Amino acid sequence: xxxxxxxxxxxxxxxxxxxxxxxxxxxxxxxxxxxxxxxxxxxxxxxxxxxxxxxxxxxxxxxxxxxxxxxxxxxxxxxxxxxxxxxxxxxxxxxxxxxxxxxxxxxxxxxxxxxx
Numbered sequence: 030x031x032x033x034x035x036x037x038x039x040x041x042x043x044x045x046x047x048x049x050x051x052x053x054x055x056x057x058x059x060x061x062x063x064x065x066x067x068x069x070x071x072x073x074x075x076x077x078x079x080x081x082x083x084x085x086x087x088x089x090x091x092x093x094x095x096x097x098x099x100x101x102x103x104x105x106x107x108x109x110x111x112x113x114x115x116x117x118x119x120x121x122x123x124x125x126x127x128x129x130x131x132x133x134x135x136x137x138x139x140x141x142x143x144x145x
Contacts (some may be wrong), residue, residue, distance in 0.1 A: 034079045035049055040123035044072055044130065044141070051144040054092065054113055058137035066105070066144060068144055069095035074117075087115040090132075092141075 035043070054065045073091045092113040097105040112145055116134060124131040129142035 032041070032124050032131075035123040035125055037117075037121075037123065040132075041072070043125055046106050047141075047143060048072060052092070053142050054115075055140045056137050057139075062143055063098060065096055065098040065108065067092055067108070067114075068093035068094045070111075084142065090115040090117055 048071055050069055050112045052067050052069050055069060056065075067085045069092055071093045071106060073093060077089065079105060092115070093111060095111050096108045096113065098108055099105055115132060116136070120135045121132065124133075127139050132141065134137040
């Protein structure tokens with residue numbers, strides 16, 4: 030499938046169609062690889078206008094719903110809250126290949142796909 034680059038509005042429009050589905054979010058950050066399975070209820074965004082430094086993201090993508098995350102022993106435990114957050118910056122980029130999203134930030138690469 031052809032990969033297409035998206036702006037944040039196109040990304041949001043396509044991702045919103047997955048509300049109500051079970052999704053898998055994989056995050057690769059340096060030597061750390063995490064997988065979360067989420068029953069996606071809604072998708073929201075938050076803007077942090079009162080951040081203390083540049084390490085805190087200005088915008089956050091919130092994947093709302095119950096879920097579980099794989100731990101170091103390859104077993105799953107419940108997410109600490111019913112939300113999975115992905116920090117966003119103006120330099121983040123979004124890609125979609127028809128089946129999965131790739132979201133690249135300055136700290137990590139996320140892939141998001143529907144669990145089949």
